[in-house]
Amino acid sequence: MTTLLPVFVLATSLITAVLIFVLPERHIRLRIGLNLTAALLKIVLVAVMVAGIANQVDYEFRYELLPGIDLILRADALSMLFAGLSSVLWLFTTVYAIGYLEGAPNRSRFFGFFSLCVASTMGIALAGNLFTFLIFFELLTLSTYPLVVHRGTEESLKAGRTYLQYTLGGGAVLLVGVALMYGLVDQTGSMTEFAETGTLAAIPSEQHFTLAVIFFVLIAGLGVKAALVPLHGWLPIAMVAPAPVSALLHAVAVVKAGAFGIVRVIYNIYGVEFAWQLGVLLPLAILASITIIWGSLRALQQVEVKKRLAYSTVSQVSYIALGACLFGPVGTIGGIVHLLHQGIMKVTLFFCAGNYAETLGIHKIKDLDGAGARMPLTSIAFTLGAFGMIGVPPLAGFISKWYLGIGALDAGMSWVIGVLILSSMLNAGYFLPIVYRLWFKSRREPWPDEHIPRGRFETHGLLLWPTVATAVFSLAAGLFAAHAWSPLSWSSLIAFREYLP
Amino acid sequence: MTLLMYLLHQVPLPLLVIFPLVLVAFVHTNTVRRRGWMLIAAPIPMLLALLLWYGYGQPEFVTEVPWLMLGLHWRIDPALAPILLMTTLLWTAAGTYVWQQLRSGGAEEPHIARYLRCWLLTLTGNIGLLVAGDIASFYTLFALMTFAAFGLVIHTQTKNALFAGKVYIVLAVVGEGLLLSGLIWGAAHAAAGELTPTAPLLTHLPGAIAASAQGVWIALLLFLGFGVKAGLAGLHWWLPLAHPVAPTPASAVLSGAMIKAGLVGWLLTLPLGEFAAGGNFASIASLAVILGLVGAFGAAIMGVFAKKAKAVLAYSSVSQMGMITVMLGTGWLYDAAWEAVFAAIVVFSVHHGFNKGVLFFGVGWVGALSGRAATLILVLLLIPALNLIGVPFSSGEYAKDLFKAVIADLPVGLLYPIFSAGALATTALMLRYFYLLRKT
């Protein structure tokens, strides 16, 4: 059972994907049932594994793909953080997508690739070595492309092309890095397995330069998905995708896969202490800081809601990389917990953006005037998400920033505080005007394109409740941060295991 | 009586603080005009608890909820209790004012529901931060107050109000940023060595800052960060803009209570008293004195040329807060005298809070009434005005004398006469205030 559980977790969405592809377009109810059952089942399985991990159970599945190279699915504390995030958000995004795409064509294809995308994310979360990670990383690229171009318009096809150029290029660079790692450093296949304190510390010093080079090749490959400047160009363009895709892509799947990979490389391959000695963390930290500031500055200039959120993602995801570069347990906690916090907050924001677009036809920020009165729950959710992003307590974002800040000081990088604060202010600069428009401006002209009239709720229930739920999560994650089962406590567990072998 | 005693120990502080927050959920656009009582009810539980607490001889009153946020630690701080009492009373009074307005249909503007929600949120933050003992929740409530007050500032939605709101929010965000960096920096030192820092208590902060090599910079960040709220000269621009445009009762709490939140922040986090021994912070303390003096007199000059009574009062607040800043700076410089200065600051701020509140209400009353009643009010308003000036036998004189008694023994040179001259500045402002009131 401990061997097969990781496989089952992966299979829940993989098999769902296959079944959905096979299912004809018209079996709507069956498809919905299938989707939701699988999503719930996955959450249950992940929960079982989380409980197991807390009790030091090892879940590992191994299969020899090539001589000396294994496909490893293994659950450790870090992977469960990501897996938990993906499984929970899969459920919500699925519900949301069902509402969002009601009556749209090609739903079978959409949900099929959607499940496939989640399966890849799960694979990334559970990957036990670099090779397995690479496999699912590429699979993610392939399964998200159909989602980006789903609408089939000229614009989305163009976006899809850009998306591919970046992600396939990044994948190739990552392949180079991984191949170099296996070929030059690791002849036995055991050093590229993710281990809790890294595996490379024992490498003789004449190979250190090679290791540093490989590190940056790997980061360059991962950085495309993690949208590190200057590799972030695809992200705002990919905004043409339907809202649930943007939500999933930006909050969980693609960007997180990149960030998660960076964390894996630093902590579980190089080992943070070794990486620190190697001197590769500082350049990465600087790059991440530049990304944080640059993303925020660009976000300020955007006039479309989703574009602004996209640049905000560019900025926020780099917090994770930044946290990973801070040598010390507190910084680690900050980076890792932000992986989850940013996920739920950003998914909330994208859900809201989707709600405004779907209900009232609002795409531009200037059209949001007075939307708070028309759609109060959505707007409250947006406000919570936005304040969370700024880092206002007691929301989740504050917890991340708090730990990142203290971690930076512990690591002796006090300039990071400046980055954090500047970013917070820029965040305030681009989110507060939206919040202001929502609540304090009044509506004069009619809505641009009102699809869903005000009924029992402000919009379609399937659009509303996932939004509210994730908003509540982002509040709860901050409010109950010190609780034993909070993301923060789980991240602390990860950090403990990293620093205290 | 034992029952009350029991309640006092068992009812956790968070419930008292959260109560207004719960009320927010019951504000609806349709019924809002009948729900004005909520504003009075909101601070009442805390007021009662506080009175009980005083009645029972100020026992230790602490609530700890380790799983909430980064570990919640709330207490009633005996030293700050007078400010807490003043704050709750002022909010109750102002709430009554709004209730009265709503009943008489005086507040016909739209967005009244939003106004009430923001009011309750601001109130929660303002009262809560005075009982918050850990950094995280303190900052949470401080931020809540800051952002919710934006709704009070721009409530009337006139052009001036929107401009004031803009200035307010920009300064507030800058202030929050300075504050957060200072708090994190300080907390990092307070939590040094721990693997997972839950937020340290505020009481640990001054010591940690004093012990830190970069303590001066941390202290500067905190001083400036709270200074935005406390109307420190140079960071005060939002005050004279916001007060004339905000509704009268909102101005009253803004100027009377909220402005003190910045002061409380200083008192709680800065390395004052014993932590300042050795003169490490002399540079910032001197800065505080200078900025305080600039505020005290500069605001008076500006205020004399103000065109609106409420603007005059706003400048007066800046001026009065300048005097408090002078007191703080002096106490900071001479750490041995800090105990006495601290007492003086608390008394002064309570005195200013009440009197300034009443003066703001006065603007509203005079505006609403006419003829004899107005004249009567004007006469009655002389009392708080004289109090502020500090004429003999007034609360102002008492508060200032406390401080003067301290600095009389210190080698402060010209500070004593200059501080005394502050009364002249206040007098000028009050004259201008009455002049403008009479004109309306």
Next chain:
Amino acid sequence: MTPILLIIPLAFAILTLLLPRNWARATIIPGLVLQVGAAVLLCIQIYHDGPQDYALGDWQAPLGISLIADGFSVTLLALTSLVAALCAVYAQYFLTRYPREQRYFWPLFWFLLAALNGIWLAGDLFNLYVGLELLGLSAVGMVALTAEKTTLKAALDYLYAALFGSLAYLAGVALLYGAYGTLSIVQLSEMAAANPTTQVALGLMTVGLLLKTAIFPLHYWLPPAHGGALAPVSALLSALVVKASFYILALLWLDVGALAVTVNAAQAMGFLGAGAIFWGSWQAFQTRQIKMLVAYSTVAQLGYLMLLFPLAIGVSEAAAHLAWQGTVLHLLAHAFAKAAMFLAVGTLVLALGHGRINDFGGVSQRNPVALFAFGLSAVSLMGLPPSGGFNAKWLLLQSAIASGQWHWFVVMVIGGLLTAAYVFRVFRVSFVQTAKHDIQETHPALQFSALALALMAIGLGFASEIPMSFMNLTDFTPSPGGSP
């Protein structure tokens, strides 16, 4: 056991030639079952008992025909049976629209199979020649089936290339026999020394085989032939036929003439491969017709096979071993993937009635399975995981790293991206919702046989162990020799 694999296809070839049309059709399924069954049985036997030699009719070499079944040959036999079987299933349904062509398709199909099996099993150079000729003639016949002007021209070009190549090869055989007095591969590999005769012979044979394998710049005949033929024919041609001449080439360079080849020559072969990768990909990116795209893709993919020579000659044994494994895996993966791709494309063209890539809008709704099969095979061709193509690329990359040949490393990485560039052209348009004209439904068997092949290409990524374990049965590791 071994000769059965030659007897079955030959017998069915004659049977289908002689029997009336309807009867001939009825024999196909039994024939396929027999063929696949025999291949599987042989695999099992070899796995248990090790490599086997068999002298046909007990006539010993050099006059007799000797068959050698080792790990490598049975792997290829199994591949051939599988791919051919699925192509045959496809052809059964596809050819219902081409009754006349059907008449000749089946005999040619079986002859083709016999020729392939003969090549895989041949133990001497002359049998390889006979196999090559039979293969060439039946393949040309298949290309010419539709008897349209363009396909006839393509068939002629193909035929001339094949004939020219065969004669060049035969001349080389003649030289080798003149020098060493034997044609047995085993004996020659021990005797062939690095002298001018051997090198000239090898040179002649290499040129002939390069022409037959359509390696850049001698690939001119392939795109029209593969792109113009009927879909099942293209699939067989691209997946299997070109591999046969490559197989012989590899045999010559790494086994027969291992002592005679030079590192520089091997590098030159690699440059041809790199040229094929870039030129083929570029042409595939340019073309407007989907079948031409797939055909040019074959040109490019064959380039990877050529990288075997620089990666395996003049390097350490470990690197050579990796290169060899990678190449074999690539050969298998490409066979599955390319067959799947041609079948899928054939289905799409059938449904749309044309092959213009830019007018592929709406195809995803009506033929999702075929499109999906195309997608899966593309994954393998691009070398993205999880797929056989990825595993092959990985091994080749590792080999390049192990021998420090970074230029080939770069070529392979860029090659993968170029592949992506042209296959995504197809996906791109397939997402356009609006169809410009009617799209017909196609028979599910057409779609699913393509899908089955594509799944095999993907599945190879998880089952690479199987061919590898067969490979290990053969002591055929390229020798580390090679004079500078």
Next chain:
Amino acid sequence: MTIDLWYAIVGSIIVALSVFAFLTSRHLMKKLLAFNIMGSGVFLIMVGLPQHQHGVDPVPQALVLTGIVVAVSATALALVILRRYVRAGGNPAP
């Protein structure tokens, strides 16, 4: 220098000439003829080269015989296709 080697040398010359013809001719029929001549050359080499060592070797004879059969059938196929091509309107000398 035996007579057999002469065969081989003549064979090489024939091959060389026919290769030239094959590559330079445009007409498909000419190409086919060139191919046939080339085949003859190769066969000459085949029988010629090995003979000089130890008398008559049966193997090359057998090989050439097979080769001739193959060449004839290939020529036949080429002729069929060529005829079809011309009938379909194709230009035999493109």
